[in-house]
Amino acid sequence: MKLSDLSPLMVRRRAGGLSYSYDQFRADPALAALSWPDDVLEQFLFDHGDNAAFGNDYGGIDLRDITWRLETIPAADFHTMPTGASDAGCIEDYADNPVHWVTVRPPEVGRHWEEHGTWRRPPLLLDRRLLDPAGSGLLVLEGRTRVGVLRGRLREELHATPDHRAWVGRP
Secondary structure, three states: OOHHHHHHHHHHHHHHHHHOOHHHHHOOHHHOOOOOOHHHHHHHHHHHOOOHHHHHHHOOOOHHHOEEEEEEEEHHHHOOOOEOHHHOOHHHHHHOOHHHHHHOOOHHHHHHHHHHOOOOOOOEEEEHHHOOOOOOOEEEEEOHHHHHHHHHHHHOOOOOOOEEEEEEEEO
């Protein structure tokens, strides 16, 4: 099952507008074969399943081949972690002004960074072998702003923990 196979579901989601809830989306039989955690399903497919850049970057992956686990990742691993080619450079754009990107979010986001030194919601990382069997390392699938804020906070020596939770999709 590829992203393009879910296009009828994405059409239904768009047609429902704001009244089409995540609960309706996740109950769709087309998603049953995935058995993904709700947080991953929402961030990846509900929020971005019909995003053209995601289709370009990740459309070749068989979604059934991805196993998701919540992992603890050292902050240092995020320093050079890329995102998909369609959004190349955006993480560094967010890192250039981490305070701004936190202040444009709800106040609890900033409080969480100050109190806990990490994000409130784990981002989605993908093992690059899913895109290229010869690939290695992880890339940021969703959560580019969060990772950019972390990079910027580390560079500006703002409070950041040494490790961060993330959903990691592996073959």
